Amino acid sequence: MAAPVKKVPLRKCTGCQEMKSKKEMLRILRTAEGEIIVDTSGRKNGRGAYVCRCMDCFEKAVKSKGLERALKVRVPEETYESLKKEIESIEER
Ligand SMILES: [Zn+2]
Numbered sequence: 001m002a003a004p005v006k007k008v009p010l011r012k013c014t015g016c017q018e019m020k021s022k023k024e025m026l027r028i029l030r031t032a033e034g035e036i037i038v039d040t041s042g043r044k045n046g047r048g049a050y051v052c053r054c055m056d057c058f059e060k061a062v063k064s065k066g067l068e069r070a071l072k073v074r075v076p077e078e079t080y081e082s083l084k085k086e087i088e089s090i091e092e093r
Helices: 055-063 066-071 077-092
Strands: 010-012 019-021 025-030 036-038 047-052
Touching: 025 066, 025 077, 036 077, 047 055, 047 066, 055 066, 055 077
Parallel strands: none
Antiparallel strands: 010 019, 025 036, 025 047
8 A cells, every 4th residue: 555645735825926835824814804814823704815925025925916816805004014014024934
């Protein structure tokens, strides 16, 4: 019998379109209240979009509107700004 292959759930980055494991990605979440947040726990309910843990991919996702498409909502400029700050602080950790 073949050794069981552990399946790692892959998610597509809305920036660079690469498939990576969830652990390597940031989850951007639209909550039921319509807030758009960085879901650091990865456990909150809502519609999620994934980007790599880097500012490059986040900015690509913003520019290509991939993030808006994935979240199915228009993201206001100030929301992008606050997400960006949050990602910066995560990157530094
Ligand atoms: Zn990426």
